[in-house]
Amino acid sequence: MDRSDTFDIEFTLNGEAVAATVPARRLLIHFLRDDLDLTGPKIGCDTGHCGACTVLYNGRTIKSCMMLAVQADGATIETVEALAADGEMTPVQQAFHEHHALQCGYCTSGMVMSATYLLEKNPSPSPEEIREGLRGNLCRCTGYVNIVEAVAAAAGKETSA
Amino acid sequence: MTAPTRVETPRWTGQNYPRKEDRRLLTGQGRYVDDRGMIRQGYAHFVRSPYAHARIVSIDTSKLENMTGVYCTLVGEEVKEMTDPLFQIAPPPGGNMVEYLMAVDKVRYQGEPVAVVLAETRELARDAADLVEVKYEPLPPVTDAIAAQEPDAPILHDEVGTNVSWQGTYEYGDIDWALSEADHVVKIDKLHFHRFSSTPIECFGVVVNWDRGTDTIEVISNNQMPMFGAMMIAPSLRIGIDRFEFVSQDIGGGFGIKINLYKQTGVLALLSRKAGRPVKWVETRTEHHLDGGHGNERWFLDIEVPVMADGTILGVKARAIDDAGAYLHYEPLGAVIWSQVLPGCYKMRHFRIDYSQSLTNKCPTVPNRGYSRMQHLWMLERIVDVVAHELGFDPVEIRKRNYVQPEDYPYETPNGCVYDSGNLPLSLDKALELVDYPKWRERQKEAEGTTKRIGIGIGSTLDSGTNNFGQSRIINRELPFSGNGEAAICKLDLYGEVSVALGTTPQGQGHETTAAQVVADILGITPEEVTVIPGFDQARNSYVGFSGTYASQFAVTGINAVIGAANKLKAEMVELAALVLGASEEEIELAEGHARVIGDPERAIPFIGLANMVYTNNAELPTEVAERISLNCRHVYVPPFDPPDPDRKYGNLTLTYASQIHVAVVEVDTETGKVEVLDYAAVDDCGTRINPQIVEGQVHGAAAHGIAAALREEMRYDEDGQLLNANFLYYHAPSAADMPHIKTDWVESPSPFTGTGAKGMGEGGGAPLHAICSAIQDALGTDVPIVADSFNPPERVYRLLHGEGLGAGRGVEVVAKGGS
């Protein structure tokens, strides 16, 4: 059990093996964005409230500003860049496009990750369940109306409330 | 919804064309400022004042001098030597303010920058900033705009000599006559519109390089009105505007706040020059809340409202005290901008508003979605509701009676503004229908006597779009501003590609899409075939002094600039086609990527052929044509304005008026004061809609901002001037789970003044603030004090229920006149 202020880590990022040396204090979001130039995940707050930095960590959504990069060691991480990797947008992305569920797009990477995870866990959520499932992602542009509609549509359902 | 398919006569304008910008944003390929950088850049970190008001005794950066990786520092004193004070919009006394790009001698709000550090990494810059030692001598802070005007209040700016930065009286009609002739006078002690911010999810960011070789300054930033920024800082930096190249691509929301990103840009430019390398700076959320800029807080005092027995409201007399915070950023323009909507939606003709603005030890205010109008409109809506409640009028009927009627348009307001078009009664009916008004009135009755009371409220507002900057002369007659404008460039490129460059610097409003839709219609192609170059680049020369996305004007200024440029391009293409096809210009149509002779589709030339004639084959053209036609067409749209009359404070201040009629249904938990929104409807009328889906998105967004501001969000300072909610831990921006579904409908009253019939929109008039206050009042009834604050968290409502309001007694008094 070594203690140190720098670590060598290895993990899987969007399907590819990554090895890097990171300072212990570096947040995962800064590591992804600054060191790996993976700028899909965004930074919108200081306190883990906005969800713009949401990524999948071992298959579950987490806020990458609330974790250290060194904690990625051995994990599997997926960011928004993994979603349309073959060039084809996923049903969630497509639904966001068709339902105008994004404006400035700054919350969108995180929102799409949360929405994708939500539908994986609950393939036919009610509007309330969609709203609860996206509780960890703030959007200041859309008022969420079209986001809820888009997620419902991606789930193969239309919604009226 | 799927993309519309090609039809015989394509009409892209007016369709829900899915946005062109979406794909990159959905796949994480957007380019926001923090996603960009420059080679050799250093990272900047600001050192900020922990005090609201203090003298700077000393700043010691010596610990950083030999630190490896620290490039340099910059403190206020150095900035003072290298620069001139910022240009002030205000006349004296406010205009006497000496404001440098960074604090010198004194700090005037918590979080004000006093020094900046540049280092090799973000981490190092942050750590090094902790080693800068600043000694302060705290001074008593002024946090209350009313107290700031007291004779013994501590003065923020000695050279101003007072905390009143601007003062003026807006008087129209004869309010004294109206008050003496009215059947009733309703008097309201005090109303307070609270301080909040739309808090875009992306905070400020700047990457700047003062290039030594060319002495030019490249600025990648998310400034939403870069040319205003350049206009402010160029003289301070003692350089010409032409030294700048402002650039941006994607911007993570702005809502007006990002107009405030200029002082930092100036300081960082100096830092770059000093360090001889590019500088990158990205604000943290906490810094954004402390320093980014807030919406205006405003007090309304001694309100008197003359009302006739039939419910006709004649006008308003009031004192307004605006709280500008510590400096005048864009202010005091707000001191006139509210008067664009002087009578709101109503036919009131008699006004006297004594308007003054205080400087306080709080973050400077800046335009925030609904800038300066929503404060005033909120007061008017409160007045209409209070009048209805106190005198026993139905809140729907009193509005319909006093609204500007459909047949009144164009309607000239008492101060010379011209309301272009609208149908307010119809909009209100639609909104009431959306929520099923009779059902809720029923439910309200059923809930009587329980601890869950129901209230229904209406907010009627106007979104005045496309400023006449001449109104700035009502504030300061020396200012050389009037009119407005926007530029666009439409170009046919070498291989027949159509591209458009905008000056508008959008932050999510879908300009790439709407511009493509109108150009597609003009040039007979599809929106896919139109490349709208994302973002802003000063080097494209597609801008004017007023460029930017603010003041709800893209649908007018931006789109008309695009239409003008596309029409110029079309004229050139038609002329070339006529020449080469041997037809008259009238016989040529543009369709399906060709210029062709109408009725004779065999005689056609593809766009690439036209481009070839000009770009690479011009010896075949007559010299006169070759010299004149470039297929690169710039157009500046200038809206039809005259300068207003500053003496009478009179003139047409805005080109278009979109209306928003919102209805809120709330439930008030009388045991806790908590308010829950049970139903919500918004009906907008913004004239002809170029892309209804995008318009609706703006309606949702503006509604959400207002609902959240009414119930959850306040930038709250304590008596020491400490901001109590300087991040999202304490500032409760709502998630999807906190927001109601928003039902929408629309009325389409085309504007006669804009060519397209479209009106500017997007800011909304803060209608939810009015609707929710009105609904709370409706739930509480008249046994308790009036709803006198625009912010109603549970405790405030609880206190109202227990008799504690803002003014004396219930905060309202009705004087019956003439025996009625």
Added chain:
Amino acid sequence: MILAPVEYCRPDTVDEAVEALNSSPDARALAGGQSLINVLKMRAAAVDLLVDISRLEELKGIVRHDDGTLEIGAGVTYAELAESDLLGGDPRAIAEVAADTVDPQVRHRGTIGGNVCHADPINNFPPLMVALGATMHVVGPDGAARDIPAEEFFTGFFTTAVEDGELLKSITVPALADGTAVGYVDLEIGEAAARAVAVVRTEDDQIAEAKLVIGCLPVPTRRPEVEAALVGTAVTEAAVAEATAAAADGVEPLSDADATAEYRKAVIPVVAKRAVLAAAKGGHRG
């Protein structure tokens, strides 16, 4: 936000973790990090070593003992609690409260141990643990172990009975007696502003036994007088309101940007009443 320089280690066992925590006075255990990372970002505490306990299998289990007692490892996340079959039954309040904690991302990382050890007055588990009569199992250097009743665990604003160099290993929660249910009610103003947890056993529409804990205070606080007054009370709103009227007597809530102490005192009896009624009616969260 940039953290101050810090060292990190990831022990493989609880013993190693305790050893690491004892290797320097400013060492802190890093579990899910959903509170601690914020503390570090704000540079609000001096920490020189982060001991990452988030992967320790020894802290991960949820076990139902034969007597119905539930043992929950300190490293169990909210999501794991919410999804656990073992919590489907009694006391399901644990699963319900876990399922409602903050948001999905936080639930995927944050742990029950972190929640109680951080002891933020707004945290949702401390009053629940007190109300359920939980016991905290703490380990220290050289194999030392202490059992601390939840009621004694929370000692102040952001402080607990866990000493420097100690680690919370697990929490045991006794089974509820027959006819007993939990009511959990908070008033949210952006964050929880007032909270009450009631554990109530009813007999023939009367309250036979009651425990009432008020949250959102510096320390979760039991109200023995109110509990006594509740016994024998009919399950009606009026009767319960009367018994809980004194729920805020003597407590000292905090004032902040969301609400004053005065207001919080005024609404504590309201949430107390609602929690008791919810419990008496078979358990409910609100």
